[in-house]
Amino acid sequence: MNAVTVTSSKKQSLMMSRRADFMQRLGRNIGQTFLFSVTSLSAIAVLFIFFFITRDAIPFFMPEAGNFNWSNVRQFFSETAWYPSADPGQFGALSLFYGSAIVTLGAIMVAVPLGISAAVCLSDVLPFSLRQIVKPVIEILAAIPSVAYGFFALVVFAPLLQDSGGSVLAFGFWLIALPVLGITSFIAGEAFAARFPEKLRKTASLLSISVLGMLSLALLWFVGQRLAGLEISSGTNAFNVSIILGIMALPTVVSVSEDALQAVGRELREGSYALGATRAETIMRTIMPAAISGILAAVILGVMRAIGETMVVWMASGNAAQIPAPFYNFMEPVRTLTATIAGDMGEADHVTGSSRYHVLFALALCLLAFSFAMNLVSEAVVRRSRKKLGKS
């Protein structure tokens, strides 16, 4: 008797009543809607950011609704006089755009060659055990707060540049140019010697290599002397900031381009090695072209890191709103968009609603638009590379 009732009640519980089924489905739907709304909340945040930055930037370009103030717009994009506290304020932001650009360019010149060759080394050269040591180094570089970098730039690096900038520059130049010129002269000598008949080749190569080596040494010595004689009037300048920003952008460049190199896969490598290519040739001719879009994405991310950075440039760029003369002079102080926003908002905050306040939002809007465009480009690039690698 007992057993029978148990089975019958079990039978009942297996079938859900209509009500229970409805409740469960409702619960599932509510749960999913909740999850979806929380997720979209974090996505909507970015729309909010665009909306609120634009809302506060518009009054600068358009003091009355629907009525563009073209003189303001023209001044903003084409003049270099930045005197927000004058009456009436002058808001020529060209020098700020220029400052951001030169600093980013400098950072890229540091981060991209170093970062890509480090990524190549990490993915194709280093044995596993060494890689386990290098990875934390990159992670720590990425983890150090930007204000600590800025502090280093201002308190340690800037005085060093100011006191003995010439020798620092000369040392850096020797460090980089000596191996480069050495290898170049060696290869050029070999190539030159290859034109001679077999018998003479050895002496010819020896001769041409030594001549080229001498020449490049003389060049090195000359440029090094010139650099060592340089005097840097201010240690807080575009050069200082470029180096530090380059170091800050390094981890991004390294890890993203290493991922891209890893994604290429073993088959291509093995095929190339099987054809007798050396490691350098494999990487330069086979892996790099396959991974180029991922590496491009890494460079773009590095640019975004450098251009959006605030504390380092605010502390160590010198904050002079000017276009240095000549325009490629890295040893002059500059002022960037981010530093201007950070530095001027403290004074403009209590005059909320003034054009001093709104112009900073206009600067932020430019930054935002730039990083958005960069993001779109990098996404497109990554999508393309995925497609390409998927096909091959």
Add this chain to the structure above:
Amino acid sequence: MQLHTRKLLDRSFTATGFFSILMMACALVLILYPIIKRGTGAYIFRATVEHRRVQFDEFGAGSVQEIGQEAAEVAAARQPVFDMIAGHEEGLKTGLQDAFEQIRALAATEGGFLARSIERRLKRVHDSSSLEECLLILGAVQETLEGRLQNERHQNVISLIKERKKRVHAEAKKLADMKDALRDLLGPLPGDRASELLRNHYGQTRWDRCLHYLDKFLYKYGWDYSDPLSGGVKVRTPRVDEFHGTAIEPIFAYVRDNLEAMMRPRLTFYWRFLTTDSRDAHIFGGIWPEVLGTFYLTIGAMLFAIPMGVIAAIYLCEYARPTRTVSLLRSCMSTLAGVPSIVFGLFGLAFFLNTVGVSDSKSVLAGSLTLALMILPTVIRASEEAILAVPFSYKEAALGLGAGRWRTVLTVILPAAMPGILTGIVISMGRAAGETAPIIFTAAVSVGLALSPLQTLNNPTPALPWNIYNLCTEHEAVDEIRHVQFGMVFTLVALVLLLNIIAIALRARISRKLRG
């Protein structure tokens, strides 16, 4: 190309890779070395008796007997210095004595208004009045005399006063200069009026600063512009040269040789640097309000970011189908990750403070919300990766045992992904703790006290990253408090690196688990 050229190219290629990795490691070492070396100097240093006095007076640290005994011994060591100065001043004063006598004699014979005014002035001169006072009174008398109808006798007295004043004044100026240097080193001298600023109540608290100021005391620094081609050369002359042949000459040798007895440097582990607040704009004391502010901001940011981030990751991994909406969501998130940090700060100001009005002015709450928004993409991405790394067989097993989708996520996938999620959370905590730009307009102030948890809803707070910036760019005595700046940077970097080391250890455990 020849074979050995190709080999050479290959080698140099490899060498370039090693070189760049070496450069990266060098950069890390070069940046961390000064921060760690000088930053630990804020905690462990040779503290002088002044440090212990500040600690006792302001923070109640140390015992009365010890401080008192040490103060007595130090005072005994310093007494000869003060005696020498007093003796020298006395000597200079006697140089003025005959001028005073002449004036007295003049007043006695003159009579009338002039005499009364001079008498009144002279009454203020007595044996204990200082050199400066004597000079002031002499000047006043001289003015009175010059304002009167003058005869030859007046003229004589005036010229005598002028001559004496000139001679003594130069000496007195040198002496005052030297006393200022001594004040910087030892603290207030006997007879000084109490200063408003706390920093003038004590001498140097650190032995390295002592040595710096000892050098300033022993040598005078000036600029030599005699060569018009080079712009000014720094010259350093011994101060003792100015006092040759006077009674005060041995003071320099005495201070140099007995500085240790006067300051009592002792190697100290100053852990209170972390747990006390600051006095007189960070000249004395520690960094507790900043540390606490950073703590509040980080915890607040995580309170908002963790639930949102983990839920979003669960949705994206387990529920979302690859529709247009979802790919749009993902695009939005990657855009959010690329927004510059300063723009987050402006957004926090425009939205959380000016539009929504979460608080009346800057507050920890607004700063936390802004920071949470900034680290949200990191948290989502890390959680997503952790969830995707859970082996598919776990999910299949749970579903096969009859668990629903929600139950599978809660009881199987999340626990398995937890270490990975934690790793991401810890790393983004480090990012939130170190980020400055978003909190400039939303949460940070330069000077403030430690807040209680309830106050965070409506009050701004000092925070480590902001105060590092503030102290090294806007403080009025930047060079005086380098050790505090380095201490702050060291504390922040140590905090962030600690979080990262925890993350690395967590990750190592996960990979061991997955392998084993």
